Amino acid sequence: MTRPTESSFQRIVSALMLVVFWASFTALGVGLVLWLAAPATDAGALAMAGGLLGLLLMPMLRVVWALATALGSRDWLMLAATLTVLAILIALTLRDAATQ
Amino acid sequence: MLGLGGGVFLVPFLNVALGFPLNVASGVGLMTVVATSSVVARGTNRGLVNLRLGMVLQIAAAAGGYYGGSYAERIPEHALQLTFAAVTAVIAAIMLSRLERRNVILDTSIEPGPFGGRYYDGECCQEVVYRTRRVPAALGISLAAGSISGLLGIGGGILQVPALNAWCGVPLRAAAATSAIMIGITAAASAPLYYARGDIVPPLAAAAVLGTFFGSRAGLWFGERARAKWLKILMAAVLLFVSAMYLTKAL
Numbered sequence: 249m250t251r252p253t254e255s256s257f258q259r260i261v262s263a264l265m266l267v268v269f270w271a272s273f274t275a276l277g278v279g280l281v282l283w284l285a286a287p288a289t290d291a292g293a294l295a296m297a298g299g300l301l302g303l304l305l306m307p308m309l310r311v312v313w314a315l316a317t318a319l320g321s322r323d324w325l326m327l328a329a330t331l332t333v334l335a336i337l338i339a340l341t342l343r344d345a346a347t348q
Numbered sequence: 349m350l351g352l353g354g355g356v357f358l359v360p361f362l363n364v365a366l367g368f369p370l371n372v373a374s375g376v377g378l379m380t381v382v383a384t385s386s387v388v389a390r391g392t393n394r395g396l397v398n399l400r401l402g403m404v405l406q407i408a409a410a411a412g413g414y415y416g417g418s419y420a421e422r423i424p425e426h427a428l429q430l431t432f433a434a435v436t437a438v439i440a441a442i443m444l445s446r447l448e449r450r451n452v453i454l455d456t457s458i459e460p461g462p463f464g465g466r467y468y469d470g471e472c473c474q475e476v477v478y479r480t481r482r483v484p485a486a487l488g489i490s491l492a493a494g495s496i497s498g499l500l501g502i503g504g505g506i507l508q509v510p511a512l513n514a515w516c517g518v519p520l521r522a523a524a525a526t527s528a529i530m531i532g533i534t535a536a537a538s539a540p541l542y543y544a545r546g547d548i549v550p551p552l553a554a555a556a557v558l559g560t561f562f563g564s565r566a567g568l569w570f571g572e573r574a575r576a577k578w579l580k581i582l583m584a585a586v587l588l589f590v591s592a593m594y595l596t597k598a599l
Contacts, residue, residue, distance in 0.1 A: 269386055273561055276554040283551050296550035300379060300543070303557065306386045307536035310529065314399055325462070329403040333533065336410045340537050 258316045265309045268302050275299030308337060356506050356586065358556060360593050370425065372549060375542035378535045379553045380560040385532020387564035388525070395467040396525035398518070401480055404463070405490040406530050409504055412494025413537035429598035432496065433591045439510045440587035443580050450576055451519045452476035465522060471575060481517045489515075494534045505531045506590065510583060520576050520583070 254262070279295030286292065311334050318327035358380055362373035389397075456475050460466060463480035480486070489511040493504025505527040512523040542548050571579065 266390075269390060272386075273558070276557055280551060280554040280558065283554075293550060296554045300548065300550060300553055300557075303379065303382050303386065304536055304539055304543070306389075307382060307533040310389060311533060314403055317399060318403075323400060326400045326403050329400075329407055333403060333406045333410055336407065337533070337537055340410075341540060 255316060255320045258313060258320060261309060261313045261316055265306065265313065268305055268309065272299045272302030272306070275302065311337065356590055360590075360597070362552075364593070364597060368552075371542070371545070371547045372552070375539070375545075375547035376549065376553045376556050378539040378542060379548060380556050381535040382532050382539060383557040383560045384564045385528050385530075385535070387561055388528035388568060389532070395465075396522050397529055398463070398465045398480075398522055398526045399529070401463045401465075401483075401486075401518075402526045402530050404483070405486055405508075406533055408487045408490040409494035409508075409530055409534045410537045412491040412496075412504075413534040416495035416538065426598050429594045433595035433598060436506065436587045436591040436594070439507065439514070440584040440591065442514045443510050443584040443587065446514055447577050447580055451478050451513065451517050453478060467522060469519075469521075470572065476519070478519050478522065479517055480512075482515055486512060486516045490530075494537070504534050506587065510587065513580075520579050521571070524571070524579075 275295045276299035279292045279297075279299055281292070282289070282295060283292030311330060315327065315330045315334065318324075318330050359370075359373045359377040362368040362376060363370050368376075452469060452472065454472060454474065454476060456466065456477055458477050460477050461479045463483055464478050466475055466477050468474070469476040489507055490504070493507040493511075496504055496507060505524075508527045508530065509520070509523045512518040512527070513520045518526070539548070574582075
């Protein structure tokens with residue numbers, strides 16, 4: 249199956265996902281080592297928190313990437329579905345933030 | 349390998365074997381599901397992922413994920429465990445009854461339809477086509493899978509993959525790859541709630557996620573080389589194991 253050529257926006261999102269992916273796992277690894285070496289310091293905990301938040305960002309970026317794919321291929325059904333998913337995720341994040 | 353996410357083993361292990369509270373085990377489980385999804389999304393053959401079907405089903409799954417997370421503290425754990433044990437046992441039986449069905453069409457001139465797809469199948473050594481049937485049923489399953497993900501932190505793939513394969517005509521590899529992408533998004537709908545409540549313990553989550561990273565990569569390698577029949581047997585075994593585990597916990 250031939251794949252359509254990626255748009256520049258898709259390439260940017262792909263590159264961002266790659267950076268966030270490796271940065272998250274690296275931060276988790278480094279944070280865990282620092283925490284094991286010196287549990288009382290904040291550096292390890294901060295790195296782990298950053299890694300976990302980066303990891304949580306990945307599915308959001310994938311939805312944005314799917315949005316760009318749908319736009320690029322003019323697939324309106326997928327575009328509508330992806331926009332709905334994105335709207336649900338944003339609504340949930342805002343609601344969670346409001347309840348805390 | 350099976351598009352389930354690591355939570356299916358990790359949550360019961362942390363909860364039953366190591367004695368962590370269920371909310372902490374579920375929170376860590378959700379993080380491993382997000383990690384598995386990220387690793388698989390990077391490593392899998394993109395032709396296997398049916399993004400169009402995945403995004404349509406994701407609407408139901410994300411909504412289910414949120415409500416599952418919201419009601420996790422209100423539903424009696426006992427009732428939840430019994431229901432889950434029964435559902436997984438039934439799905440395992442269905443999987444075992446359909447071992448020889450591959451859901452692929454070798455004639456590539458056939459149109460896959462609105463929710464079907466095409467991919468290169470290593471077992472047939474050619475491109476294959478599949479059609480997705482019973483999309484409303486798949487939406488219902490995705491809603492249930494999303495709720496299960498939010499309630500138990502195990503990732504909805506345990507329901508989604510066998511159901512898509514057995515009832516909706518999606519080949520197992522395509523169902524697993526599509527599910528792997530979806531479970532990450534579903535888990536991401538529930539995980540911030542757990543994180544904000546302090547249920548995700550960073551050192552525990554970091555250790556689990558790093559383990560998942562290596563495990564998922566190994567799973568991808570094996571999954572690409574194993575025959576579909578054996579993947580189904582493995583899936584049924586996992587389902588029966590999980591069913592027995594939750595039944596034991598509930599009784």
